[in-house]
Amino acid sequence: MIFGAITFLYPALLAGLLLLPVLWLIIRSAPRRPRRIHFPAARLLIGATNNRRNAEWSPLWQTILRSLILLALILAAAHPVLNKTDYAPENGAMLVMVDNSWSSAANWPQYRQGMKQIVNQARLNNQSVFIGITAPEAAGANSTDLPPLQGPLSPHDAQNAFDRLQPHPWAPAYPLLATQIAGRQDITNAIASAILLTNDIDKPGKASLAEDLSTVSPLIVVHPAATPDNGTLAITALTRNRNGMAVTLGHTQQADSRQTTLVARNDRGQIILRHPVTIAAQTAHTDIEVPLPGDIANAIQTVGLINVESAAALFQTGAKWQQRKVGIVVSSGEGPVLLSDRYFFLDRAISPYANVTYGTLASLLADTPDVLVATGNIPGLGSQQGALTRWIDNGGMLVRFAGDATSSPDDRFLPVTLRLGNRDFGGSMSWERPKHLARFEGNSPFFGLSVPEEITVTRQLLAEPDRDIVEKTWSRLTDGTPLITSIPQNAGRIVLFHVTPWADWSNLPMSGLFVQIWQRLLPLASPDEQSSSQIRTLLPPQSILDAFGRAHQPDPTVLALQSDRDMPTPRHPPGIYGQNGQAVAHNLGPHIGGLDNPVRWPDQVQIKTLADDTQVDLATICVFAAFCLFLIDTLIVILTSATSRFQGHRRGRKITRAQAQAQAQAQADKNRAMAPSPQTKPSSTKTLTLLALVLAGAALTTGLGNIGQAHAQETTPLQDFQAALHPRLAYMHTGVAAIDRLSHAGLSGLTDILRKRTAADLASPVMVNPQSDDLSFYPLIYWPLAEGQAELSAYGREQLNRYLANGGMVLIDSRDREVEPARLRRLLEGIEIPTLARAPRDHIVFRSFYLLDQAYGRFDAALWVDARPDPRLDGVSSVLFGGNDWAASWVSTRLELEQYGTATSNPIDDISPRQHELALRFGVNLVIYALTGSYKGDQVHLPAILERLGR
Numbered sequence: 030m031i032f033g034a035i036t037f038l039y040p041a042l043l044a045g046l047l048l049l050p051v052l053w054l055i056i057r058s059a060p061r062r063p064r065r066i067h068f069p070a071a072r073l074l075i076g077a078t079n080n081r082r083n084a085e086w087s088p089l090w091q092t093i094l095r096s097l098i099l100l101a102l103i104l105a106a107a108h109p110v111l112n113k114t115d116y117a118p119e120n121g122a123m124l125v126m127v128d129n130s131w132s133s134a135a136n137w138p139q140y141r142q143g144m145k146q147i148v149n150q151a152r153l154n155n156q157s158v159f160i161g162i163t164a165p166e167a168a169g170a171n172s173t174d175l176p177p178l179q180g181p182l183s184p185h186d187a188q189n190a191f192d193r194l195q196p197h198p199w200a201p202a203y204p205l206l207a208t209q210i211a212g213r214q215d216i217t218n219a220i221a222s223a224i225l226l227t228n229d230i231d232k233p234g235k236a237s238l239a240e241d242l243s244t245v246s247p248l249i250v251v252h253p254a255a256t257p258d259n260g261t262l263a264i265t266a267l268t269r270n271r272n273g274m275a276v277t278l279g280h281t282q283q284a285d286s287r288q289t290t291l292v293a294r295n296d297r298g299q300i301i302l303r304h305p306v307t308i309a310a311q312t313a314h315t316d317i318e319v320p321l322p323g324d325i326a327n328a329i330q331t332v333g334l335i336n337v338e339s340a341a342a343l344f345q346t347g348a349k350w351q352q353r354k355v356g357i358v359v360s361s362g363e364g365p366v367l368l369s370d371r372y373f374f375l376d377r378a379i380s381p382y383a384n385v386t387y388g389t390l391a392s393l394l395a396d397t398p399d400v401l402v403a404t405g406n407i408p409g410l411g412s413q414q415g416a417l418t419r420w421i422d423n424g425g426m427l428v429r430f431a432g433d434a435t436s437s438p439d440d441r442f443l444p445v446t447l448r449l450g451n452r453d454f455g456g457s458m459s460w461e462r463p464k465h466l467a468r469f470e471g472n473s474p475f476f477g478l479s480v481p482e483e484i485t486v487t488r489q490l491l492a493e494p495d496r497d498i499v500e501k502t503w504s505r506l507t508d509g510t511p512l513i514t515s516i517p518q519n520a521g522r523i524v525l526f527h528v529t530p531w532a533d534w535s536n537l538p539m540s541g542l543f544v545q546i547w548q549r550l551l552p553l554a555s556p557d558e559q560s561s562s563q564i565r566t567l568l569p570p571q572s573i574l575d576a577f578g579r580a581h582q583p584d585p586t587v588l589a590l591q592s593d594r595d596m597p598t599p600r601h602p603p604g605i606y607g608q609n610g611q612a613v614a615h616n617l618g619p620h621i622g623g624l625d626n627p628v629r630w631p632d633q634v635q636i637k638t639l640a641d642d643t644q645v646d647l648a649t650i651c652v653f654a655a656f657c658l659f660l661i662d663t664l665i666v667i668l669t670s671a672t673s674r675f676q677g678h679r680r681g682r683k684i685t686r687a688q689a690q691a692q693a694q695a696q697a698d699k700n701r702a703m704a705p706s707p708q709t710k711p712s713s714t715k716t717l718t719l720l721a722l723v724l725a726g727a728a729l730t731t732g733l734g735n736i737g738q739a740h741a742q743e744t745t746p747l748q749d750f751q752a753a754l755h756p757r758l759a760y761m762h763t764g765v766a767a768i769d770r771l772s773h774a775g776l777s778g779l780t781d782i783l784r785k786r787t788a789a790d791l792a793s794p795v796m797v798n799p800q801s802d803d804l805s806f807y808p809l810i811y812w813p814l815a816e817g818q819a820e821l822s823a824y825g826r827e828q829l830n831r832y833l834a835n836g837g838m839v840l841i842d843s844r845d846r847e848v849e850p851a852r853l854r855r856l857l858e859g860i861e862i863p864t865l866a867r868a869p870r871d872h873i874v875f876r877s878f879y880l881l882d883q884a885y886g887r888f889d890a891a892l893w894v895d896a897r898p899d900p901r902l903d904g905v906s907s908v909l910f911g912g913n914d915w916a917a918s919w920v921s922t923r924l925e926l927e928q929y930g931t932a933t934s935n936p937i938d939d940i941s942p943r944q945h946e947l948a949l950r951f952g953v954n955l956v957i958y959a960l961t962g963s964y965k966g967d968q969v970h971l972p973a974i975l976e977r978l979g980r
Contacts, residue, residue: 035109035647043107046100091662098658105651108153116147116249116637119154121221122181123147124210124246126161128227129194130201131617132261134576135339136228137196139253143226143639144191149646152184159216160190161209163201163227167586167599175205178213192820196576198340198617199597203234207241223248230261230281231628240631249635262289262334263341264618265314269350270381273321276332276344278306279314279624286310290335291317295328302329313625323384327352333578340603340617343578347605347614348552355383355551356393358403371433374538375402375530378547394420399554401425404530405432410441417442421521426554429523430530431490444501444516444523445492463487464506466537473503474549474611475513477592481542486512488534490527513546522553552611567591568613573604580604582865585891585912596620757792758956759807760916761799763815769796772813775916779952787878789956800825804832809959812841813916826859833861833907838959843912846888862908866896874909877958878950885947886913887940903962909955918948 117123125147127133133140151158159180168174179190210216223242227235229252242248266277276291286309293302304319329350333343357372372387379385383400386393390409393401394416401420407429410417421427427442440446463485469475492498492511503524504513515524528534537543568590570583586599590606593615597603603617630636758780760772776794783789797804800822804810810832821829833839868874868884872894875881884892890913895906918940940948 035111043103046103091665094658094662094665098655098662101651101655101658105648105655109647109651110153111645111647115150116143116224116251117150117222118247119150119156122157122159122219123151124159124161124180124216124220124223124242125187126163126206126223126225126227127191127194128163128201128225129196129576130164130232131196131198131339131341131576131621132201132228132230133226134196134198134578135261135337135342136253137338137577139639140196140226141191143251143253144194145188146639147224148184148188148191151187153646157181157183157219158187159220160187161206162194163203163206164197164199165202165205165599166197171588171600173599175202175209178209178216180216181219189819197599198574198576198603199599200620201232201235203232203238207234207238210238210242217245220246222246225250228252228261229627231623231626235628236630239628239634243631243633247635248631248633249637250630251637251639254638261341261624262337262339263621263624264332264334264344264616265621266619267332267344267346269326269352273319273326274329274332276317276319277314278308278317278334279618279621280308280312281624282311282313283308284310289337291319292333292335293329294331294333296330301325303335323352338577338579340574340576340578341621342618343574344616344618345574345603345605345614348607348612349382349548350614351552353383353400353551353554354386354396354398355379355400355402356386356388356396356398358390358393358401358407358409359387360408361389371404371529371531374532374543378538378544379551382548383551390417399426400428400551402428402430402530404430407442414441421523422519424520424554426522426524426550428526428550430526431528431534433529433533442523444514444525445498445511446495448491448493464508464510466512466542467505467507467509469504470502471591472500474553475503475546477594478542478545478549481540484535484537484540484542486528486535486537488528490525492527524550552613568606568611569608571605571607571612573602574617575602590615755792756806756808758794759797759804759810760794761810761812762796763813763818765815765818768813768815771920772796772811772916774921775919776811778921779919779949779956781921782949783953783956786953787957789960791956798825799828799832804828804837805835808838809956810837810839811916812839814841814843821859823859830861836902836905837907838905839908840915840955841908841910842915843910844914844917846890846912846914863899863906864896865893865908865910868892868894868909873963874906874954874958877954877961879954881947881951881954884911884913884915885918885944885951886911886915887918887944887948888913905958905962913948915948915952918945919952 125144127140127144129140148158150156157180159178160182161178162176165173165175180187182190223246225239225242225248227250239248239250261281263279264276265279266275268275286307289306289308291302291304291306292300293304295301302319302321302325304317306315306317308315327350329346331343331345357375359372376385379402386396386398388396390401390403390407390413394413397420401417407417417427421442429442464487465482466480466484466486468480469478486506489506489510489512492514495501498511498514501514501516502511503515505511512527513524514527515522528537530538532539570587570590572580573583573587574580583604587602587604588600590601590613593606593613595601597615597617597620601615603615605612606615607613758776760769760776763769763772773794773796780791780794783791795807797807797810829839868891870882872892874892874894875883883889890911892913893910895908898904898906
């Protein structure tokens, strides 16, 4: 039944309103509470009036108040809902598919609202829910796959699953989702409707999934509400030119123009540029030219759009963005002046990405450039050889080309030994057919660049076949002869092009590949990262972006990057990769296309828009109103009774002594006079009856159960008292009984080993909950992550932050070797977790008692600790993180492991005795590290440690 915006889920119960007149008469006719009368009656009855209305009718205010209480309870039983939103039929299970790929991040609050409304519909209609997502996640060692479909879930479990859901900064996998659904016959048989939360952008397999589902059940596609500010925006290109930078925006087409602002930030996250942008109507691309001085352009680290939280709208620059100082060594007075000049192609390839200066070797070295370029023999090398050597050793890069002289360049400052006397094969370098370039190998910094077929080489400098010629070669011809060679020299590097920089030996300088080679070559001459001259073709991750464009440290699931030309994946999310100057930016925007290509939905698909109105369950409000009215009624009755007693006491003080004696003699009759009539109910009886009605109405409403959630077990003063007197280990309460038992068994086994092998005499471990327990008594808390684990409340997060800030230590264990960053960030949201880094082999935790090389457990994953420990806490890490399932490896008996596997349907294979021993040793080291801090890192004790090692 629907009345305007209010819907009654159980309208039949509104028939109880017909009883209100009868209830009105019953409440109205109920007499007041009897008055206390002190005998003799002759004195007290003076001035008494005979008002039958007071004896037969209750006060009008009391009748109205209690009638309102009953009215509120009847309405609550009918379960009214304000702005009830129905996306699917009200019968049968629902399959809810959420697009959590990159395109959903900008509108994720609306997606959250839609998921909440769907769960409310399932809760009100008593429907079960199946859940599927479109963005793949890391699976196994180096592969990716969609998480399995969840369900059937109750509305409460479905809400918890939706709360854990986060968008990811990569493309969706609709074909994989279609395969998953086709493989679950139980889902296709059970569902009565399917809901897909997504936008209108076409993606591979999206329309096919909709067509397949339409044959199984009704499909409802729910879109975010269209507003002028929530259209999909992406920075698809960012290039640097002579005047500043050029930005290309890709966006969905809209009927009206809109405004946005381009912002650029430096390495500290400070905004150094704001540029207003107007996006024209009915356009899919917007090109922006931003004039900038060179120093400001060099300082840019990221370019984004204001108020757009999406990795697609954030472009990171990386090392190749920085303008390098390049000096081209020439004789006095030389330089590019004409189109036909021999430095023309070299200047056009370098100048858009670097500040190019021409001069003599002496003048250029005095200006300390990042790169020096020379052709043939280097002019003025005789007097500047020492200065050039020192410049290269300090991190400079010397790039040499073949010259136009008849002899090879001098042997000084070359990466390879050249053949003497000629530049060709057999003395003529006159080939029947020009040679082509071979594809770049994996050890080359140019790996991943495509080689055009039209590039040919007619002459080249030949290198002697040294034993390390393969390691020195960055590019070769199809016959195997080197074309570009390189060798490190201390912190610097020498690079040799075996052709000239003009077009007489090869057409390479005229091609776009020559420009791309210089784009890869210039970042290697980094003035900030000169600690290593080794070029790494596998680039380890430095920082990665989530779907909202926020940078954070990479987790173990992120692998090293070899090419930034592919779409980001769970193994290679967008971010910064590389070390020692090889800061390669892997951005999402350049791989996004088709924003102006809407999907073609099948005709039978229903298209709906996320409702802006928030659904409100009025049943809870009705119950709360009835309870408040009940409290008001009770308070008025108490005040009225207290006033009557006070007035009776004042009247009793005026009784004469003879009357008091008579009153004492009639004491036995007073109780009978004070008793109420057996035909009437006292006010206390009515109060209890109303309380029973309130509780019964609360039981009929499902919304009352959502008012609050019960906290975990509360701490007792006895437990805190025992923990203060006798130190012990603790483990975090997860709510999963099997995991809590395993944590207790593992810490118990570790405590026994500590008693036997060390002086640490700890009591039995206990389970703690930051929301109710005092954590300050425990030196180490073991926190296993579990599916379905509830988030900490604000008070719990405050307690945990205080514990970590005051020297506490928490060992977080994902238990599965594979870390789920989204789940970890959700659980730790609001907790001041420090920056984490992989623990080095010489970390104190590996030598606090035993000498170990890693954090042994059930698995052999890496251990993550504070990257910069607080000196105030003696440099001790407050948070340690890993996924080695340490509790399972510390358990002393096999029976406890088998019980855990049976309870969780996750059997644990046999842990070898050697593995069990090494895990216990790491546990001992961990506890000693928590108890003694950086004791073993103190140089005062270094002689004793060395003496022990010598034994």
